[in-house]
Amino acid sequence: MMIIRISKTAAVAATALFSTLVAFGNLTDYGTNFAFVQHVMSMDTIFPDAAIKYRAITNPALHNLFYFLIIAAESLTAILCWIGAYRLATNLRNDARSFNASKTLSIAGLTLGFLVWQVGFMSVGGEWFGMWMSKTWNGVPDAFRFFITILLVLVFVAQRDEELA
Template identity: 65%
Template sequence: MWILRLSKIAVTAAIALFAGLVAFGNLTDYGTNFAFVHHVFLMDTVFEQATIKYRAIQTPWIQHVGYVGIIAAETATALLCGWGAARLWRRRNAGAREFNRGKDVAIAGLSLGFLVWQVAFMSVGGEWFGMWMSKEWNGVPDAFRFFITIMAVLIYVSRPDTELDT
């Protein structure tokens, strides 16, 4: 049972690392990565005959607010998952009840990460702004891969742990 606890700590830390690297990349290469958000909001590369183009947001400051919101949520995901992994690490030798109670921050971080990539990218970007129609600016496959990975980790980590074998 001890290896399961270490595994849950490690996979939570791995998501913290992933989300942290994504947020870091978005902050340190803001302009390049903002171009993605800009084109998704503009809907300038969706199918020419698409009738949903009225949804486009052309106001630059709103686009920046959206992008900063994404970066903030990615950063919060990284921080919560990192904090959650640390809390679990401190409880790795504790009783099952204490270890399970220590999962709350990790579960919050993993849930937020799921919501970032499923809601912001798949639902809002992919469906509302028609990102799936763009050959150049389609982040749907990547977002799917990210949130499915995070969901698998969330399911695994949230499974109740039992007492350690002695």
């Protein structure tokens, strides 16, 4: 059905827009968002008696490097999803084989987005650096919301499409 193909294209474009806005916000409000990375990596707001504080990284150069990598991954997610949405859109009326083949960059972008927020924020930030313990710098709920949304789009887009009627 055409509506399913349009829906998949729109879902990828919506993820592209989201990733673009996140990356843009991180670039244009570098200091505010950098403070988040700095506090999470420094582990300076987790429980005072936490036994995992030895994991803290307090080197500002490493904070900037990690933040740069986050912004780069968010930006690449956006770029892949924008190109992927364009490819889906230009193949809407084509045969199923062509439409399914046009999903490659969308799937790559969605997978990268999932990895950014699930691995980067939930696993590394949340668990390794104990971000969940911070009342001030806890991005776990947001990261969860982001990666679950992206994962649902990924599952939807990855489903094989059949020939149009």
